[in-house]
Amino acid sequence: MIPNITRGSRMAGLMVYLASTDADKTKNAHTDPHLVAGDAAIMAWYDDGVLDHADALAIAKHLDQPRKAYGVEIRQKDFRWDQATKRRVENGYKQADVWHCSLSLRAEEGSLTDQQWGDIANDFVDAMGFTETSGKTQCRWAAINHGTSENGNHHIHIAVSLVREDGTKASTHGDYKRAQKTCRELEVKYGLEQLSSVHATRGYERAEKATAIREEREMHRASLARKVRASAGASVTEAEFVRRARDTGLLVRPRFAKNTTDVIVGYSVAERPTPGERPIWFGGGSLASDLKLGALREGWPDSPHLATEAAAEWTAAARNKRKVSRAGPEKATPPAQAWVDYTRNAKTLADRLRTIPRDDHATWAKAAREVSGAFAAWSHRLEPVPGPLAATAAELSRTAQLRVPRQHGKPVALPSIAGTAMLFMAASSKNKTAAQTALMVQLINTAFAVYEMHAQSGRTREAQRIRSVVENQLAPFTATMPEAVPLGAERPPAEEATVPPRAVDIARRGMAPIRPGSVVPATPAPATPAKTYQPTRRDTAPGLDR
Numbered sequence: 001m002i003p004n005i006t007r008g009s010r011m012a013g014l015m016v017y018l019a020s021t022d023a024d025k026t027k028n029a030h031t032d033p034h035l036v037a038g039d040a041a042i043m044a045w046y047d048d049g050v051l052d053h054a055d056a057l058a059i060a061k062h063l064d065q066p067r068k069a070y071g072v073e074i075r076q077k078d079f080r081w082d083q084a085t086k087r088r089v090e091n092g093y094k095q096a097d098v099w100h101c102s103l104s105l106r107a108e109e110g111s112l113t114d115q116q117w118g119d120i121a122n123d124f125v126d127a128m129g130f131t132e133t134s135g136k137t138q139c140r141w142a143a144i145n146h147g148t149s150e151n152g153n154h155h156i157h158i159a160v161s162l163v164r165e166d167g168t169k170a171s172t173h174g175d176y177k178r179a180q181k182t183c184r185e186l187e188v189k190y191g192l193e194q195l196s197s198v199h200a201t202r203g204y205e206r207a208e209k210a211t212a213i214r215e216e217r218e219m220h221r222a223s224l225a226r227k228v229r230a231s232a233g234a235s236v237t238e239a240e241f242v243r244r245a246r247d248t249g250l251l252v253r254p255r256f257a258k259n260t261t262d263v264i265v266g267y268s269v270a271e272r273p274t275p276g277e278r279p280i281w282f283g284g285g286s287l288a289s290d291l292k293l294g295a296l297r298e299g300w301p302d303s304p305h306l307a308t309e310a311a312a313e314w315t316a317a318a319r320n321k322r323k324v325s326r327a328g329p330e331k332a333t334p335p336a337q338a339w340v341d342y343t344r345n346a347k348t349l350a351d352r353l354r355t356i357p358r359d360d361h362a363t364w365a366k367a368a369r370e371v372s373g374a375f376a377a378w379s380h381r382l383e384p385v386p387g388p389l390a391a392t393a394a395e396l397s398r399t400a401q402l403r404v405p406r407q408h409g410k411p412v413a414l415p416s417i418a419g420t421a422m423l424f425m426a427a428s429s430k431n432k433t434a435a436q437t438a439l440m441v442q443l444i445n446t447a448f449a450v451y452e453m454h455a456q457s458g459r460t461r462e463a464q465r466i467r468s469v470v471e472n473q474l475a476p477f478t479a480t481m482p483e484a485v486p487l488g489a490e491r492p493p494a495e496e497a498t499v500p501p502r503a504v505d506i507a508r509r510g511m512a513p514i515r516p517g518s519v520v521p522a523t524p525a526p527a528t529p530a531k532t533y534q535p536t537r538r539d540t541a542p543g544l545d546r
Contacts (some may be wrong), residue, residue: 001103001192003119003179007172007363011161012060018144018157019056030268036114036156036446037121038142051144063140063161067097070167086318097174098162099130101179107152109193117145120186120366130160130170137166149344193461220280224250224269225287226390229397232371233421236329238310242297243331244425245269248380251279254314262311266293290369299418301318334406334426339435342420346442349415353449356412356459361402363411364450368399370418373447377421382430388473392447395469399460416461417446437481443469444478 008014019033032050037040041062046055066072074097103124105112112120125131130139141160148154162170187193231244245252255266269287270279285292300306312324349367356363372393379389420439427436441518447466454463 001105001183001187003101003103003183005099005101005176005179007096008100009096011064011098011159012057014098014100014159015056015060015063015142016053018146018159019051019053021050033146034114035524036143036145037118039138039140042140042142059142063142063159066140066165066167067161067163070163072097072163072167074162074169097162099162099170099175101158101160102146102155103158103183104149104153104155106193109154111148111154114145116190118143120190121156121158123310124179124182124188125158125160127185128160128175128178136170137164137168139164139170220271221282221287222386222394223271224282225291226379226386227399228269228284228287228291229369229373229393229423230377230380230425232291232299233418234330234377234425235371236300237306238297238300239306239313239325240328240330241300242313242317243325243328244312246317246323247330251281251320252314252317253281254318255283263317264293264311264314267314269464281483288397289403290365290397312436330422331427332426334423336435338419338423339439342417342423343435343439343442344441345415346417346420348448349417350442350445350449351415353446353453356414356453358453360412362409363414364453365400365402366411366445367414368396368450369442369448370416370420372400374394374417374420374424374439374443376531377424378436381424381427386449388477391469391473393543396450398465399454417443424537432481434482439516440478440481 021033034050035046038046039044042059045062046059051059075275101124103120110279125139125143126133129136130141132138139162141158143156143158145156160170162172186348188514227248227250228245231250233249235244242252249272250545251270251272254264255268257263257265266283266285268281268283270281273279284296289295309324316322316324328531353364353367358364375389375393375396379387379393383389420443423439424436427433447470449465451463452468454460454466
């Protein structure tokens, strides 16, 4: 259940909007707005019939009566302001005594009865401190069922007067965090889908979705996020990231610190537009929280020389000039042995993840970011239009995005598979290879480990989404992969040598129960122990000096 809080100063205007059924005059109007809950007087006067304009004005008058009777004004200093309220103040509207919150379900959850919504609304305003349960005089309030939105979200709206019955002001300090916490508790109480309090992804506006459907294309932000994620995962330095992003066809521009021309603090990207059109720019943070420049820099080394090199590439990109370095590591072809090494590294990572505590969110986010980047890079290489690889990358990226990263500390040291994105980006052919097959099995194993972490943590929604994408989209893809064969002078572990049937079996069986201590079902062939040497993206072996 998703809360969305706004504040204003016109109770009558809000109630008329909530009761409106005139789609020509009111955006997002609905056909049967009706009361489902409210203070005692409201519920005594009105039934659950459809509200009309006169009803809306009468309810607004009732809700606003204490404020007018006591002559109370709530101004900017009395609470935190959102941008809309701030603009109204700047335009001369000083009062802001109306507290408004919508509670909506995801479209996949369907709808609730009026009784259920009424119970939820009563519990919600109690928890927010607007009723006598707070130990103070109650606020007047009303909850209106607005039905199903254009996006398919069943929802209600709650309107509260912030002036209590005795003329005192209700506190809204920390109401955003408290609303989120309350919704998580109500999800458990009423058996609703439990949204994560740890992870959060960026949503898409209705206009973006409508345009993408109309033009029969992928949404800009989804495409941009996948390309940025692939480029970042494949890059060892910031300068390399800028070059790789441009190689994927993206337009890139930096955001400089104030009064500087060489200190980059952020970036924006856009798809290259068709002739005659303007590019649509998105900041890295609007694509995903883990794609902010600061988050990306955590995985790259830092030095004055590297910072200067990166600034030069950013400047060239902003001016749409040629790349400063035309012979960077992204132009090199990795040796065949690198596929064996990273396949083994991925296997070790999947095994090690099973020992990581479920509440070590920073470590799980880092692992999910790396495996998501690998699938994103592979998607960029093989899929002309988004397919199962893109879907898998997008699903795993959800675990990489933490609501408040600074609350979770630093990830523990684990074998890195970030270099797998480099291997896929560097592939010289779009044909699938046996080396890719072997590596894919271990990437699936890592995805399974992420699935298990969510399932054991009680995050059913996140676990089910990963299960669905593996079973329904990745399984058919694995059936097209070739047999794995020994690579170079060294044979992969026995577990990886029978990949096509094994990969298909793993994907088709999805998240079936597995034996403790193993990421995938046991195989009759004994597995060859992994070597102690674990390569990373910064290996200095021949061909891997990056």
